[in-house]
Amino acid sequence: MNTNVQQRVVKVISEILNREESEIRLDTSLLNDLQASSLDQMSLFVALEDEFQSTMPPDEVTGLDTVKDIIEFIDRKLEQTIPT
Amino acid sequence: MNRRVVVTGAGVVSSLGIGVNEFWSHCLQGRSVVASIPRSWHNYADLRSRIWSPLPGIDSETLRVARAERLQLDPVTIFALGAAREAIKDACFTITPAGERSRNFVLSNADSAQTGVFFGTGLGGAFTFLQNHTHHLLRNPRAVLSEYVEKKAPAESREMLKSVVEQLSHGIRFNPFEVSMVMPNAPAAAVGIKYGLTGPNETFCVACASGTVAVGNAYRAVRDGRVEVAVSGGCEFFGDEHGHIFRSFDVSGTLVRDCDNPETANRPFDEKRSGFLFSQGGAAVLVLEEIEHARRREAAIIAELVGFAESFDAHSMMSLAPGGEQIERMLYAALADAKLKPADVDYVNAHGTGTRNNDEIEAQVIDRVFGKSVPVNSTKSLLGHTIGASGAFEAIVTALTLRDGKTHINRNLETPAHDLNFVRRVKDFDPEIGLSQSFAFGGHNAAVVMRRYTD
Numbered sequence: 001m002n003t004n005v006q007q008r009v010v011k012v013i014s015e016i017l018n019r020e021e022s023e024i025r026l027d028t029s030l031l032n033d034l035q036a037s038s039l040d041q042m043s044l045f046v047a048l049e050d051e052f053q054s055t056m057p058p059d060e061v062t063g064l065d066t067v068k069d070i071i072e073f074i075d076r077k078l079e080q081t082i083p084t
Numbered sequence: 085m086n087r088r089v090v091v092t093g094a095g096v097v098s099s100l101g102i103g104v105n106e107f108w109s110h111c112l113q114g115r116s117v118v119a120s121i122p123r124s125w126h127n128y129a130d131l132r133s134r135i136w137s138p139l140p141g142i143d144s145e146t147l148r149v150a151r152a153e154r155l156q157l158d159p160v161t162i163f164a165l166g167a168a169r170e171a172i173k174d175a176c177f178t179i180t181p182a183g184e185r186s187r188n189f190v191l192s193n194a195d196s197a198q199t200g201v202f203f204g205t206g207l208g209g210a211f212t213f214l215q216n217h218t219h220h221l222l223r224n225p226r227a228v229l230s231e232y233v234e235k236k237a238p239a240e241s242r243e244m245l246k247s248v249v250e251q252l253s254h255g256i257r258f259n260p261f262e263v264s265m266v267m268p269n270a271p272a273a274a275v276g277i278k279y280g281l282t283g284p285n286e287t288f289c290v291a292c293a294s295g296t297v298a299v300g301n302a303y304r305a306v307r308d309g310r311v312e313v314a315v316s317g318g319c320e321f322f323g324d325e326h327g328h329i330f331r332s333f334d335v336s337g338t339l340v341r342d343c344d345n346p347e348t349a350n351r352p353f354d355e356k357r358s359g360f361l362f363s364q365g366g367a368a369v370l371v372l373e374e375i376e377h378a379r380r381r382e383a384a385i386i387a388e389l390v391g392f393a394e395s396f397d398a399h400s401m402m403s404l405a406p407g408g409e410q411i412e413r414m415l416y417a418a419l420a421d422a423k424l425k426p427a428d429v430d431y432v433n434a435h436g437t438g439t440r441n442n443d444e445i446e447a448q449v450i451d452r453v454f455g456k457s458v459p460v461n462s463t464k465s466l467l468g469h470t471i472g473a474s475g476a477f478e479a480i481v482t483a484l485t486l487r488d489g490k491t492h493i494n495r496n497l498e499t500p501a502h503d504l505n506f507v508r509r510v511k512d513f514d515p516e517i518g519l520s521q522s523f524a525f526g527g528h529n530a531a532v533v534m535r536r537y538t539d
Contacts, residue, residue: 016152018186042260043155043156046155046156046261047155049256049257050155053256
């Protein structure tokens with residue numbers, strides 16, 4: 001797992017969901033632990049797109065719930081070269 | 085119930101500066117920001133106009149809009165928030181965070197239910213609409229063509245195809261917040277949300293008269309006791325990537341055509357005028373307040389708003405009615421609302437677009453109603469045309485003119501097309517009453533009347 005990606009994901013989650021970074025662990029669930037609504041999750045993925053300059057359409061991010069899920073998803077995205 | 089209404093705050097995001105002080109200082113210096121349009125826009129159309137008035141690079145953080153908000157707001161709304169913050173601070177309201185980690189605020193010395201928001205815009209979030217539309221339309225074809233160019237295209241056509249791919253540019257995402265970004269009421273709603281203002285929240289969408297109509301309706305709401313305080317203004321953003329909005333005004337023949345000398349091309353009321361200078365946009369916001377409410381807070385009063393009226397030409401979507409009869413009727417109605425006569429008016433901030441038709445009819449009406457001696461200028465001779473924001477910018481200029489006893493020149497006026505007292509140099513004068521008028525595509529006419537404030 002890319003630690004740079006991990007740090008940036010945690011920072012964005014903290015920023016968008018108004019949480020302390022210390023509350024956000026790899027096994028933290030957006031839904032159950034952070035009580036992120038569907039609107040919150042939409043905001044989060046728009047911000048992650050901005051952070052990583054990569055497209056994350058809703059059909060690709062559906063089902064991503066833990067912080068680890070998100071980091072691994074972004075790791076995979078960054079390995080690909082997707083024309084935008 | 086007729087209560088007195090005063091302007092206690094102003095805020096600006098414009099090509100002439102971010103902040104009222106910079107804006108007004110540049111106005112009085114007769115400055116104008118004019119540049120060539122982005123070169124890439126010429127790839128998409130044969131454009132007759134070639135210049136515009138661009139905004140300075142604006143980091144939304146400097147307008148106190150965080151990334152989480154920026155990504156869900158059209159620039160038009162970000163500008164509205166920036167100008168509103170300045171105006172609210174200028175009016176000496178105390179801005180307090182709404183909660184420990186909240187991005188929103190409350191005005192601790194205002195009754196939120198008695199504070200309304202009244203905004204005007206011509207096209208609202210058109211930028212976001214176009215950005216998302218190009219993504220929607222072009223992403224897949226561009227990806228397919230890119231792959232073909234990389235893997236299969238014959239060497240002799242590769243460069244040509246690469247330039248085609250380049251022209252099929254689009255934003256990185258289809259923003260899932262598009263609806264709330266595009267809707268014209270987003271700027272007013274965002275200002276209401278940001279400061280917890282729960283009074284009436286209204287949007288006026290009447291093209292180039294939007295700003296004036298918004299300020300006028302805010303004035304009425306305070307005067308009639310619907311609210312104690314009104315945050316009012318106009319906003320616009322026309323900087324889409326492919327120059328689509330510029331083209332739509334260009335193709336209708338409204339934009340300045342004589343572009344060989346960009347510095348002198350924009351010349352409202354001049355014999356050689358050839359259209360208006362397209363502005364990238366901006367926002368202008370005024371805080372209006374019931375006078376005793378303002379006095380109790382010991383707010384600094386900029387000017388008093390004393391009249392407003394509207395009329396409609398019922399003639400043409402894109403052209404003023406010849407003769408300007410409905411404009412004249414509207415002006416008399418605005419003066420009646422203010423209990424004034426034409427001879428009482430010491431300053432007219434004209435609509436003054438620089439199109440052949442507008443300036444000719446407007447000058448005739450000013451002559452008929454106010455005569456040849458009243459000082460007249462066009463703020464669009466400096467700013468270009470900010471469409472839905474323009475009336476609010478011009479209301480601010482009118483208020484500052486009355487406060488300071490000086491106003492800006494009508495720039496690039498060499499040979500006036502009409503014998504009026506156009507402002508040719510900045511000098512002290514003693515205006516007590518000022519009037520700002522706007523006319524719009526569709527046929528909407530509106531004016532606000534202001535009085536110099538003295539204790």
